Amino acid sequence: MAAAASSSSTESPKTTTERRGIPGAQFVEDVETYLSQTALDVNSTLAFLQERLQQYKLVEMKLLAQQRGLQAKIPDIEKCLDVVVTLQAEKGTGEAFIADFEVSEGIYSRARIEDNDSVCLWLGANVMLEYSCEEATSLLKKNSENAKASLEVLIADLQFLRDQVTITQVTIARVYNWDVHQRRIRQTATSSATKDS
Amino acid sequence: MQQGTGASETEVTWEDQQNINKFGRLNNRFHELEDEIKFAKEAIDNLEDASNELILTDEEVVRFQIGEVFAHVPKEEVETRIEEMKEVSSNNLEKLEEEKESVVAQMAELKKVLYGKFKDSINLEED
Numbered sequence: 001m002a003a004a005a006s007s008s009s010t011e012s013p014k015t016t017t018e019r020r021g022i023p024g025a026q027f028v029e030d031v032e033t034y035l036s037q038t039a040l041d042v043n044s045t046l047a048f049l050q051e052r053l054q055q056y057k058l059v060e061m062k063l064l065a066q067q068r069g070l071q072a073k074i075p076d077i078e079k080c081l082d083v084v085v086t087l088q089a090e091k092g093t094g095e096a097f098i099a100d101f102e103v104s105e106g107i108y109s110r111a112r113i114e115d116n117d118s119v120c121l122w123l124g125a126n127v128m129l130e131y132s133c134e135e136a137t138s139l140l141k142k143n144s145e146n147a148k149a150s151l152e153v154l155i156a157d158l159q160f161l162r163d164q165v166t167i168t169q170v171t172i173a174r175v176y177n178w179d180v181h182q183r184r185i186r187q188t189a190t191s192s193a194t195k196d197s
Numbered sequence: 198m199q200q201g202t203g204a205s206e207t208e209v210t211w212e213d214q215q216n217i218n219k220f221g222r223l224n225n226r227f228h229e230l231e232d233e234i235k236f237a238k239e240a241i242d243n244l245e246d247a248s249n250e251l252i253l254t255d256e257e258v259v260r261f262q263i264g265e266v267f268a269h270v271p272k273e274e275v276e277t278r279i280e281e282m283k284e285v286s287s288n289n290l291e292k293l294e295e296e297k298e299s300v301v302a303q304m305a306e307l308k309k310v311l312y313g314k315f316k317d318s319i320n321l322e323e324d
Contacts, residue, residue: 079264086263100267163218
């Protein structure tokens with residue numbers, strides 16, 4: 001069966017290799033060959049393809065959640081970077097920097113920030129570290145770069161995934177239509193046979 | 198957008214599949230762009246309102262939001278900053294609109310190709 005499949009170029013299936021754990025959907029050139037290759041009947045094939053589709057949907061949910069997380073994180077990092085850059089700028093002027101901080105909903109407190117060389121960055125997990133302004137700027141910039149790079153990879157993953165979903169949906173439709181077509185042929189064959197006999 | 202192949206016997210080649218995939222991707226990007234354009238327009242409106250308020254106020258020091266805090270910044274500097282932000286936002290909006298036009302054009306091309314081959318067997322409209 002494998003030899004027959006690889007002999008003719010029209011029957012070689014196009015498989016996009018998997019990407020970071022997501023299996024590629026096999027593109028079916030010819031439905032009949034595909035069915036004989038997998039040696040499954042139509043219903044099992046349809047069930048298999050539907051299951052694949054569900055798996056893809058699950059992975060898509062997961063990736064979309066990750067994407068939303070990153071899209072929330074990046075503006076946060078940018079905001080921190082803004083504050084640090086502003087503090088650095090004010091350093092040169094020698095004037096104190098006055099700012100209003102939100103202490104609670106609707107309640108703000110004024111703070112006077114004198115000239116200083118270091119800032120404390122909240123790293124998460126109840127940890128806050130003191131950095132010099134330059135170190136803080138470079139750390140925040142690096143985090144921002146990493147987050148943006150991860151986001152790009154994630155978006156590419158999602159595009160790949162959506163392509164596989166589309167291929168699987170089209171394959172399901174074609175297998176189903178092929179089955180309908182076969183039934184129709186068999187029906188006309190049996191009805192003409194009964195007419196003849 | 199849904200894809201459905203009817204009962205006809207037109208075969209789907211790898212090239213057709215790639216066109217369908219590309220159309221799906223463009224359609225997704227189109228919706229994302231519409232959302233992004235909406236946000237960009239809102240941001241520009243907010244900046245407009247802010248600069249109008251600024252003209253009306255007679256305070257010398259304005260509380261300008263940087264990150265999570267409101268810094269006391271002299272009025273002129275705030276004006277400059279808002280102008281810069283408006284510049285950035287409207288450039289961004291322009292780029293988004295351009296990308297949207299390109300996406301729409303590509304989708305129209307693909308529609309022609311796919312409808313040409315599959316006619317009624319395929320549906321590429323928004324539902």
